[in-house]
Amino acid sequence: MLVALSVVLLIPTALEIFVYALPAFAGVITLFCVIEMGKSWALGVYAATAIIGMLVLPNKEAAVLYTAFFGYYPILKAIFESKLPKGIGIILKFAVFNVAVVISYMLLVKVFGMPFNELMGIDGDAWWARFAIPVMLALGNLVFILFDFLLTRLVTVYLAVWQKKFHKMFRFK
Numbered sequence: 001m002l003v004a005l006s007v008v009l010l011i012p013t014a015l016e017i018f019v020y021a022l023p024a025f026a027g028v029i030t031l032f033c034v035i036e037m038g039k040s041w042a043l044g045v046y047a048a049t050a051i052i053g054m055l056v057l058p059n060k061e062a063a064v065l066y067t068a069f070f071g072y073y074p075i076l077k078a079i080f081e082s083k084l085p086k087g088i089g090i091i092l093k094f095a096v097f098n099v100a101v102v103i104s105y106m107l108l109v110k111v112f113g114m115p116f117n118e119l120m121g122i123d124g125d126a127w128w129a130r131f132a133i134p135v136m137l138a139l140g141n142l143v144f145i146l147f148d149f150l151l152t153r154l155v156t157v158y159l160a161v162w163q164k165k166f167h168k169m170f171r172f173k
Contacts, residue, residue, distance in 0.1 A: 002029055006049040010057055010066060019059060023066035024147060031074035031151060035158065039075050046071040060112045068107070069100035077151060097144045101137065 009026040012018050026049065033042035050067040057063040076096060080089035108114045158166075 002033055002045045003048040003052065005029055006045065006071075007052050007056070010049075010053050010062055016059075019062045020065065020143075023062050023070040026066055027070035027072075027074055028151070028154065030071055031077075031155065032158070034074055034078050035155065035163075039078060042075050043072070046075065061108055061114070064104050064107055064112075068104040069097065073097075074151065077148070093148060094141065094144070097141070098137065101140055 006026040006029045009029070010022055012022060029049075030042045030046050033045050050063075050071050053063040053066055054060075073096070077093070080092055084092065
């Protein structure tokens with residue numbers, strides 16, 4: 001059911017406005033799976049969602065973003081924050097994010113044949129095009145900081161408030 005919910009959350013990415021938000025939101029399903037069922041189940045939900053998403057989603061950019069980062073990041077976040085010193089965990093988080101973003105867009109251009117200018121939002125031969133990659137990566141890192149912070153807050157609120165209600169409602173555990 002979690003895989004189906006994740007894939008259904010990704011379907012509206014056919015509308016361009018949701019291309020980044022919904023893969024991140026679908027990754028939150030993986031986060032709850034880590035908390036309630038453990039990392040191995042979360043990995044299974046991620047893998048199944050990624051495979052089905054790549055096969056059925058009309059927007060391949062969203063499918064690649066989920067597969068290359070948003071789907072598995074909550075699992076890595078749990079590992080980095082529980083098993084590693086804080087500084088090393090932060091460095092690894094940023095390294096994973098940046099490598100995932102670069103690989104995602106390389107796949108979209110090389111494998112899926114999407115025009116690079118279209119992906120970067122560049123119209124024609126704009127003079128600022130040479131700055132597009134570093135600027136987009138810098139902005140992406142800022143959004144990643146917010147995403148990571150919000151995931152941490154979501155876990156905190158879930159454990160403090162919602163988890164008991166969730167367990168009671170669904171007779172879980």
